Amino acid sequence: MDLENTKAQMRKGILEYCILSVLSRNSCYASDIIKELKEARVIVVEGTLYPLLTRQKNAGLLSYRWEESQQGPPRKYYELTPEGKEYLADLDKSWDELVESVNLIRTGKKSKTS
Amino acid sequence: MKITVSINIGGYSFNIDEDAYTELKRYLKNLELHFAEEESSSEILSDIESRMAELFRGKLTAYKQVITIDDVNKVISVLGTPEDISDNEKRSAGEKFSSPGYNRMYRDPDRRIIGGVCSGMGAYWNTEPWIVRVIFLVLAMMGGLGILIYLILYIVLPEAKTTAQKIEMKGDPVNIHNIRESVKKEFDTVTKKMKL
Numbered sequence A: 001m002d003l004e005n006t007k008a009q010m011r012k013g014i015l016e017y018c019i020l021s022v023l024s025r026n027s028c029y030a031s032d033i034i035k036e037l038k039e040a041r042v043i044v045v046e047g048t049l050y051p052l053l054t055r056q057k058n059a060g061l062l063s064y065r066w067e068e069s070q071q072g073p074p075r076k077y078y079e080l081t082p083e084g085k086e087y088l089a090d091l092d093k094s095w096d097e098l099v100e101s102v103n104l105i106r107t108g109k110k111s112k113t114s
Numbered sequence B: 001m002k003i004t005v006s007i008n009i010g011g012y013s014f015n016i017d018e019d020a021y022t023e024l025k026r027y028l029k030n031l032e033l034h035f036a037e038e039e040s041s042s043e044i045l046s047d048i049e050s051r052m053a054e055l056f057r058g059k060l061t062a063y064k065q066v067i068t069i070d071d072v073n074k075v076i077s078v079l080g081t082p083e084d085i086s087d088n089e090k091r092s093a094g095e096k097f098s099s100p101g102y103n104r105m106y107r108d109p110d111r112r113i114i115g116g117v118c119s120g121m122g123a124y125w126n127t128e129p130w131i132v133r134v135i136f137l138v139l140a141m142m143g144g145l146g147i148l149i150y151l152i153l154y155i156v157l158p159e160a161k162t163t164a165q166k167i168e169m170k171g172d173p174v175n176i177h178n179i180r181e182s183v184k185k186e187f188d189t190v191t192k193k194m195k196l
Helices: A003-025 A030-039 A046-058 A082-107 B018-034 B041-059 B069-079 B082-089 B117-125 B129-141 B145-156 B163-170 B176-195
Strands: A062-069 A072-080 B004-009 B012-017
Touching: A003 A030, A003 A046, A003 A072, A003 A082, A030 A046, A030 A072, A030 B041, A046 A062, A046 B041, A046 B069, A046 B082, A072 A082, A072 B041, B004 B018, B004 B041, B012 B018, B012 B041, B018 B041, B018 B069, B018 B082, B018 B176, B041 B069, B117 B129, B117 B145, B117 B163, B129 B145, B163 B176
Parallel strands: none
Antiparallel strands: A062 A072, B004 B012
């Protein structure tokens, strides 16, 4: 077991979820997403983001459009597809459940219902 | 004084020092290998290039108009080497791309004297090619049997042309890491030759 590996595994699991969450607020281009993910410290190297974005796009969760930019070449703006929104709602739910479960275990309290 | 190269990254044109250019080229080649198994690898790469252009532009001012090796190293550390990126993905190294670590017999074009048969056999048995060559020579002098065997093997054995085949010939498992090492080695020899 090594700590860095475990941390990386944890981060990997939530990274996809975080990308979708960022995009649920408004459509962004990749550098905006990077900025948010970096501020929240869920991403270490930027290169990790791009394969994930492309995979999510290929899976139909995201779509993108090209938008002109005043500072240079057109930029790729990503947004959630209806399918992506559904997917995210599902993840939201399972995230809440997960947090609850982990908290239960960490505090050692038994669930009230059972 | 330094020579600069003019390059196009993500639609922007940059002037870049020659050493920085070499490093950048190597980095992009490594990324390309890393994402080779990905479905839309060219799209990922062009996205990364666009981001790279943005980062480079941030490093230029009215008084600094050339990308240096320092800039390249900084940008690489921001974007991450293939190792850093796969570290986050934790697909255990070389899992997908590899065939098991057995070796196959090829003709070795890099160390050949005639057709690369002996050097290829040497690589296969992990012995020095000259030992194989001596055996062939002795067989050849005893009635020419060695020449016949050599000819047959020359026809039968394929030449190790691709990087993957060269690695297979040496018995290392074929995975991204090994391919990258070999490509790097080749790249270094070529650069050295060009400088001479």
